[in-house]
Amino acid sequence: MNIVVCIKQVPDTTEIKIDPIKNTLIRTGVPSIMNPFDKNALETGLQLKDNYGGKVTVISMGPAQAQAVLREALSMGADKAYLVTDRAFGGSDTYATSYILSQAIKKLGPFDVILGGKQAIDGDTGQTAPSIAEHLNAVRLTHILDVKVSGDKIIARRQVEEGTEVIETSLPVLCTATKESNKPRYATIKRKIASLKAEISIITLADLPHADTTKMGLKGSPTKVRKTFTPQRTANGVTIEGSSPAEIAETLLNKLVEAKIL
């Protein structure tokens, strides 16, 4: 089974601050990590490999420093890593990014299962991975909890608001993982050492001769950001105190009724 996992390097914080003048994320002083949901996706891929055999390829689009998350993926058990990088890819929005990644995956393919996190913790759009499925004309299953293979089909459990959906579909398929999907494994010491010396293959625009360059970079991105801002906090939280849990619950209930929430 050929498995590809898309991973992104993100700032290690859930409280993103935005530069009010430049409208960009403030990254100074914030260390970079593998997007946590992508780590869940990688774990899903590694479990598929453990259970059914095959190869796990990881791919990331970004500048040279994104190699760090690819190395981390190798240390956890991925077999091969590719960095998709080119000046022509700079400024890509989720549409352009998903197009470029889909072209890179096509070049490396064919793949049975493509995985990604349900969203990245910096942009929080949740658009890139599902869009890759569109570009590749693959089945798309978001928010999966687990995936089992049965013959040439897969059976996935999907997390939805009302509960869980069980879906059977044919390959190839793209799935996005959530925090609830699994607990990602740690690297082993041996793999960690090997990953630091491993070769990361580079994919540039020149490696994608059949790709449509009008769908890449800033010019190929339909998204136009008019304004970004940090919302002002208008009210502070309230701590409800009381002598017993029952009393506290009652006070809370009354307040919710008062506020017409219930």
Place this chain on the structure above:
Amino acid sequence: MVNNMSLLYTEEQKELLALVREMAEHEIKPFVQSADEKGECPKELFKWGFDMGLHMLEIPEEYGGAGLSYETTAMIFEELAKVDAGYAISFVTTFVALRNVILAGSKEQGRYFAEKIAPGGFAAFALTEPNAGSDPAAMRATAVSDGDEYILNGTKTFITNGALSDVFVGFFKTDPATGHRGISAFIVDADAPGVTVGAHENKMGLRLSNTTDLIFDNVRVNASAMVGPAGSGFKLALNALNLSRAFVATMAVGIMQRALDESVKYAKERKQFNTPIIKFQMVQQMLADMAIKTEASRCLVNNTMKMMDRGSLVQKEGAICKTFVSDCAQEVTSNAVQIFGGYGYSKEYPVEKLMRDCKVFQIFEGTNQIQRMTIANVLDREYS
């Protein structure tokens, strides 16, 4: 994270330390207090360490290990000991036993021992007896030759990993009439008929590490289980102790660093007379001395490890290292309790455990009194 400024870490060392720190902080630390209370470490906790390969760090790759240097291995065990030294020592004891079989035994013996441990097995060193602690020559356990077998009898005590191990290196007298020259070492499987795990030691500290008696009652082993020639067991034990002394010292540094980290954090938060106590000179002096002793100890351990990486036996240096570091650890952890005041004496806070954990470092792998004798004897020889 606190910067250990005294050592210049390579990028690889930094990455490995970050990995071990993340695992230990998330998977081990939350369970340490209850495991300490109960006096045993749940098996699930050890699985994290085995999966990562912490039992085979320094073991050469041909035996399935990661092939790290002693220096890097020590850094990793210091990091682990910050979270719990009892957890760390369970893996240290295992690799030291295997390392010594590789050093003193045949290739086949090394492979046999490594294969027992590699999938996630513990090993132990069965040397100490109720009446033979600092004086191993007084041991009573015997190995009697019977055809192409040996019959082992005796009781060993204070055996780290006693009840957890799959395999032991056991020390027995093949020639009871002689002193230390009559001691031989054998590889003994834990499931060999006649091997029984005795009483579990209810210890003051290092309570996540398993310590038991081991009883050998007419245990038959093949003559090929003897490690090295007959009568070489004492030398093997001394070499093993040289190695393990430096490694217990690295764990004591981990305990000290944790004591310092906790103390500085507390001294910054705790206010008396409307002032954080870190602003009071007498507290400052204690903290500064704790930092001095921790950094100096770390450098001493690092230098000893580098000497071992270059093949030195570190008989004197290992003794100096273990004695200095474990004496420092007593003072540092005791002062951590002092800085925490009444809270330091409470099990609600982490520092009283550090004080309990580190006491044994002045006792095991040869008491600090025996170490000083060794140091003085070597000095006597060196200046003759």
